[in-house]
Amino acid sequence: MSISNERANIAVLGGGPAGYVAALSAAQRGARVVLVEKERVGGTCLNVGCIPTKALATTAELLVRCKRAGALGLSIPQAAVDLPRLMAYKQSTVEQLVGGVEQLLKARRVTLVRGEARMIRPDVLLVDDAEGGRQEISANHVILAPGSITAEPPIPGRDLPGVVTSTGALDIDTVPPRLVVVGGGVIGLEFACVYEAMGSQVTVLEMAPSILPGGTDEVLAKRLQVILRRRGMAIQTGATVERIERADGALRVVAVGAGGETVYEGERVLIATGRWPNTQAMDFEKIGLRMNGRAIAVDDRLATNLPNVWAIGDAVGGWMLAHKAMVEGRVVAENATGGERKIDYRSVPNVIFTRPEVASVGLTEAQARNEGAEVKVSQFAFSANPKARILGECEGLVRLVCEAGTGRVVGAHLMGPHATDLVAEAALAVQTGATADDLAWTTHAHPTLPEAMLEAALGFRNAAIHMHSR
């Protein structure tokens, strides 16, 4: 076996949103960077996560709009899904973006090494490539960004044909008449909405008492559940899946809830019970890296316990979101190149691409009160927003959480059209310490969806213009 040696200022293990952003950012700051990736750059997000699912969600939403186009004065006789072309569109979007990252890495002179890396010393990575070659990469700083893997709960029957994880659910060859989704979190609900739009009868089974991740605004979580049920989706909370069986050409998902055992049938079953940090196969503990459960333990500079070893992205736990990973990548790039920056998660938004979309940033009312803060929640419904009326999407809400005395915005929780875009304004408010008055006196264009944020801000002083409270 040939061993070659590579020397770098910074070696990055993992080319997902955490790792590639760290690499690009460090290179911008003048470092000589080597990035090791065993598959394709872009990680879960670009290849099998955010990007392909949003391509599917875009088509699903367009299909739903086409089906109610008549109400908007447009005749579309037969809107139907063309699966081969949908798969091609999804894949070409992924290819363009992965290609774009590769181009950027090249342009910034980041050396991309393809292979499986192990850390043999705090300053040395050993990389085995697919062709049997081996490279030793030594670096002044090592940034660990190994990402996450699909959590695989020990449910008997999860290997049966027709039972898929999120990666499998991206490749749609047929639309199953019935889909059972195990897990009512972000991934499960996004897929539930895609398949439902395409015509599947969807059942969502969630172990917790509520859908959406813990810590989600309760009003929004409850409302999303109501909206999905009104559309005909079956949602069973408090249901623990015991096993999956095959019978009569269908899959039977056996779940236990308050009412005993219930069987849910479907032609396909999606297991979407979350993700785990991808650290188990890395032997990190052997070299003395301190762990926090499955996650790599880091401080607020994202430093591990080993000198000049940093860790970012899904592997350090917390919200497993690409943009959280990206900001960690930028923080670490500074810290590994002589800078000094602490990570600040206050303004990291959480976004869920269901129909309607859900997005939040900062504290919920309950979290703020738990922290002893006195807060006031101001709410505005999209039913009173002209643009939402034009779009015919009025089911959503904006809930703004502000400090009772100062009006400082500490959280915002949105559901509705383009909620995932609208949350950016709230994130800026949280990050800069803006108040409800700051938002209220920022003129928002009319007629636009962000006016809902303006009205919620006005509501802090009970002065919403376009909503009447009795």
Place this chain on the structure above:
Amino acid sequence: MPEYLETTVDKFIFRVATDRVYSPEGVWALAEGSRVRVGITDFLQQRNGDVAFVHMKPIGTKLAVGDEFAELETIKATVSFFAPVRGTVVEVNTDLELSPEVVNQEPYGKGWLAVMEATDLEADRAKLLDPQAYLSAMRSQAEEELKKQ
């Protein structure tokens, strides 16, 4: 089936069920033993428009007279409703989650909002309005609001 008093204000017809009592704001209370079923009047449902979402205080919530027990989001407004009697919420109308329009269609029937276990029904009931008194109060309120338009 309750019987109704009826009144016409401008082009609107409002009905008031005769088998129950009313808070001046238009929340009805129908005694069922020691329990009280509560909902909103025909006038309130017409005034507030189509109900889109119903938020109710959960079962087990203790309420004093005048505490908010329900919030209705309609296409026109978000409207709060207040307990007509003291007591504890023991049942909420979960059918309204999927079919909120029932509040508009059958405000005195299937569109009920909650059932409360009353603390002192006799004492609280004495302070509420009988159907005729509510009808008069509601009529003046309706005429007042029409004048504003």
